[in-house]
Amino acid sequence: MLDPHRLTVFRSVVASGSVQAAADNLGLTSSAVSQHLAALQRETGLTLFQRAGRGIVPTEDALVLDAQSDEPMSQWDRLEQVVSDLRDGRSGRLSIGYFASAGSAWMPALVRRLSAEYPDLVLELRLNEVEQRGPRPDLDLAIDPPDTPVPAGLRRVDLTEDPFVAVLPRDHPLAGEDEIALADLRGETWVSNDYPSAVGHRLLVAACAAVGLRPRFTVQAQDHHTAIGFVAAGVGVSVMPGLAARGLPANVVRVDIAPPAPVRHLSAVVRRLGASTAPTERAVQLLQDLIAHPSTMPRRRVR
The missing domain is CATH 1.10.10.10 (Winged helix-like DNA-binding domain superfamily/Winged helix DNA-binding domain)
Structure with missing residues (x-):
């Protein structure tokens, strides 16, 4: 052995x-x-x-x-953590994977409520947009179409759809519109807000191609916080998921995009064998509540 x-x-x-x-x-x-x-x-x-x-x-x-040995060693580390939790009187451990926009929009409220309801629960939070070694988290927030096959041992809970929006400087000629088309941004300087290989970026490029538009990405920001900063500085415009376009500075606005706008399908992928069932299922319920009642999220200024 x-x-x-x-x-x-x-x-x-x-x-x-x-x-x-x-x-x-x-x-x-x-x-x-x-x-x-x-x-x-x-x-x-x-x-x-x-x-x-x-x-x-x-x-x-x-x-x-x-x-x-990645997965066996990760499982061994997990077993040692279980022993430590039992020795210290903690009730269990729950690992949650999340992407950046969900991290800022949902995770603080989710963690606050889970910690209040399960004070002895140890939470492990992992940004899943970078390559991870080891097993998938017990609860993994994913950006997948509803018909994406789920590997054995996992189940998917569909959470919501997340349409993309345009993020513009407040003095932009289109900033006062209730809704614009992707084609209205033809000729603009675009600021990317995701990695070129990421699902969201591929969705955006495909939607633009469908209307005969080829965005000119002059700035490669690769995350929505930095992209919003470039828009605020008047460098260009950005099109990003609505969940990412929160907490905008005063000189930036978001404008809805008319169909066919790109849309992210957000889901929770749950390991059938993993953390205690009750905290995992409760985490899924809390996510559904946060999405259905966004007023319960921390207040942030949005247009």
Whole structure:
């Protein structure tokens, strides 16, 4: 049986690139790290590192072992956390993945209410817009069409649709309109507010292509907070999900976009086996309540 501690040492060496760096990171001596690596190689029967100049480099076998040990080590860490929670009298742990606009719009109120109802519950919040190592969170907020297949062991709860809106400087000629078309922004300087590979950006580009528009993204902001700052400075305009266009500065307004406007479909993906059922289901209920009654969210200035 593989020793989790030796695997931890091994993974540290792979991540840091040297025995000495891993020793410094783990608070061990370099000789102790070397002993753990030698023992792991004996246990596995694999050559995990090769000499390269005055240092070592992982072999292909080592890279495969490192990648494949992500989930088992994460589960082991989770088991240790469960033991710690039980020892300290805590009732459980719930991990929640969220994207940026949901983080600012929903997560503060959700966490406040969950913490009040489950004071012993340990909450782990993870931004899921960056690549994560380890298992999916117990409750993961997702941007997926309703017909997206759900992997085994998961179920999806549809939450809401999130139409895109135009974010304009208050002195823009279209700022006073109740609704505009995407084509009305032809010739404008556009500020992106998402990564080019992100679902939201792809939805926007596809909607523009459908009306014969090719946006000229002069500024690559890649997050909505920064994009709003560029709009406020008069650099250009931005089209973003309505959930992201909250808390606008006084010199920026949001204007609805006429159909066919791009729309995000937001859902909660729940692990069937994971955290305690009651807090997870309650978290989903609270999200549905926040969406149905947005006045219960923290007050922010919007147009």
